[in-house]
Amino acid sequence: MRSSLEKIVGVAAVDERPVRDMWPLGIMEERAGNPSPKVLVVRPAGREQVAEVLRWAAANQVAVTPMGGGSGVCGAIGPAAGEIVLDMGALDRVLEIDETNLTCRCEAGVNGYALERQLNARGLTLGHYPSSLPGTTVGGLIATRSSGQESSRYGSIEDIVVSLAVVLPDGSFAAPRPGPRSAVGPALHQLFIGAEGGLGVVIGAVLRIHRLPESTKGQGYAFKDVHAGLDCMRSVMQAGIRPLVMRLYDAEDAAFNGYDLSAEECALVVATTGITGVAAAEAEAVKSFAKGARGLGEEPWHRWQKHRFDLSAERLQTFLEPAGAYLDTIELASLWTVLPDLHTRVKAAIGVGGLALCHFSHAYEQGCCAYFTFGGSAETESEARAAYGRAWEGAMSAALELGATISHHHGVGQARARWVADELGGWMRVWQAVKGGIDPQGIMNPRALGGRS
Ligand SMILES: Cc1cc2nc3c(=O)[nH]c(=O)nc-3n(C[C@H](O)[C@H](O)[C@H](O)COP(=O)(O)OP(=O)(O)OC[C@H]3O[C@@H](n4cnc5c(N)ncnc54)[C@H](O)[C@@H]3O)c2cc1C
Numbered sequence: 001m002r003s004s005l006e007k008i009v010g011v012a013a014v015d016e017r018p019v020r021d022m023w024p025l026g027i028m029e030e031r032a033g034n035p036s037p038k039v040l041v042v043r044p045a046g047r048e049q050v051a052e053v054l055r056w057a058a059a060n061q062v063a064v065t066p067m068g069g070g071s072g073v074c075g076a077i078g079p080a081a082g083e084i085v086l087d088m089g090a091l092d093r094v095l096e097i098d099e100t101n102l103t104c105r106c107e108a109g110v111n112g113y114a115l116e117r118q119l120n121a122r123g124l125t126l127g128h129y130p131s132s133l134p135g136t137t138v139g140g141l142i143a144t145r146s147s148g149q150e151s152s153r154y155g156s157i158e159d160i161v162v163s164l165a166v167v168l169p170d171g172s173f174a175a176p177r178p179g180p181r182s183a184v185g186p187a188l189h190q191l192f193i194g195a196e197g198g199l200g201v202v203i204g205a206v207l208r209i210h211r212l213p214e215s216t217k218g219q220g221y222a223f224k225d226v227h228a229g230l231d232c233m234r235s236v237m238q239a240g241i242r243p244l245v246m247r248l249y250d251a252e253d254a255a256f257n258g259y260d261l262s263a264e265e266c267a268l269v270v271a272t273t274g275i276t277g278v279a280a281a282e283a284e285a286v287k288s289f290a291k292g293a294r295g296l297g298e299e300p301w302h303r304w305q306k307h308r309f310d311l312s313a314e315r316l317q318t319f320l321e322p323a324g325a326y327l328d329t330i331e332l333a334s335l336w337t338v339l340p341d342l343h344t345r346v347k348a349a350i351g352v353g354g355l356a357l358c359h360f361s362h363a364y365e366q367g368c369c370a371y372f373t374f375g376g377s378a379e380t381e382s383e384a385r386a387a388y389g390r391a392w393e394g395a396m397s398a399a400l401e402l403g404a405t406i407s408h409h410h411g412v413g414q415a416r417a418r419w420v421a422d423e424l425g426g427w428m429r430v431w432q433a434v435k436g437g438i439d440p441q442g443i444m445n446p447r448a449l450g451g452r453s
Helices: 002-007 025-029 047-060 112-122 139-144 189-193 226-238 251-257 274-288 299-306 313-319 339-353 381-401 420-424 427-438
Strands: 014-018 038-041 064-067 083-088 092-099 103-107 161-166 201-208 214-221 246-247 266-274 295-299 327-333 355-363 365-375
Touching: 002 014, 002 038, 002 047, 002 103, 025 327, 025 381, 047 064, 047 083, 047 161, 064 139, 092 112, 092 313, 103 112, 112 139, 139 201, 161 189, 214 226, 214 274, 214 299, 226 246, 226 266, 226 274, 226 339, 226 355, 226 365, 251 266, 251 355, 266 274, 266 299, 295 299, 313 327, 327 339, 327 381, 339 355, 339 365, 339 381, 365 381, 420 427
Parallel strands: 038 083, 064 083
Antiparallel strands: 014 038, 092 103, 103 201, 161 201, 214 266, 214 295, 246 266, 246 355, 327 365, 355 365
8 A cells, every 4th residue: 555655756755654633522532542544644735646645545445634734623634544545745836826807826735824924925915714723724714614703704614715726536626716706617626625634635725815905993892791792793893894903802711811800890892993084984884883881991902912922722632631631622603582591591501610701703784693602621531521521412412402513613423423514404414425425435534514414
């Protein structure tokens, strides 16, 4: 097996090691003495090599999991012994930044943060800022259907992708189609946005970019409770304002993040942006929607900017080092009318271990994402796993019963395998048909969308 792969990509581009992503349960298993098995990791240098590896895998019935930065948090990367991993890191060229049409063409292995810095140097931005940005690749951002801190203004990855270049499991190639939009059939490339490597390999993308805004005005407000804060967020979005950032921290999350509030208060951090006059006028409009809240000035905005990447993979790993420790995040989304109940029920379900936080971000006119963090420390590894499992069970049940989505932006992987069919219902049949049609031998990531195909 190894020598066949070495013939395709070269000896130096194959190695053997355990591979996993940043799924907390995977980290906990490793800590408890159950490490991931060693697998062959293949690093193709271009489209032809990707195609040849897939053809070889199909001929030999070997499962292939594409890998970008490995920063996914759902166990979508968790290859079993005998499978292979396709490390996309060598496809790391930014091919074109078109400053007139505001598009960027790049390969899938380009690091998300490096791309943003290149764009910033030219006065441009992708506007896609997951907290994990430094550890991501463009291909991974696409395959997980990710969403960033500035999504209320620039949209999530599905709004940013104009078109894709993909290699299908039989080694055939689909090139990017013309933008900015097309009615020549459905937008088929969207099938790969969120497919978790289960349909094929994204090797490149054409992305929408933006000019950096002239000015940004950030402010903080203290609301008496979550309801009042959510009402303000909804009013802002429904007035047509598209803030760069808008995040509401419940009392526990605000305290955890060091916002100086009284006991029950929640913190709203909001930044408007654009041409200077527009950013200032929108900031005034936000202020009018925050009537009844206590103005906190610009300090919360500066504090948020300083700490925006604090939730890092390294920090997660460190927190999970001690035996018995558990920690995870669950990002749900629902319509505005459902959010207060979702908040109450999920906080109760995850609160058993001590740490239970929630903030609301990624706002739409119709609703918002509710992002929960929970954690604790148990006497034994099995108690830790049980407490962790109960928190997930409670959060997923609450989401499904209230009609919320079980994932706003982390995806499915192994973490949500048990619940994916409950959310998808009849759409599961559609996914199965697409998967079966494109990947009839089932060689692409067996853990994509929980592996239900
Ligand atoms: C601390 C922390 C904070 C995070 N914050 C956010 C956040 O704010 N928003 C957010 O959306 N996510 C967040 N995440 C999750 C994670 O960073 C994202 O899911 C990210 O999109 C993964 O990118 P990656 O390159 O690391 O993908 P990987 O983890 O390498 O892969 C993820 C999935 O994509 C598939 N894949 C990767 N590359 C390709 C390709 N070229 N073709 C086909 N399939 C491919 C893999 O098979 C796998 O199923 C966070 C993670 C951590 C650890």
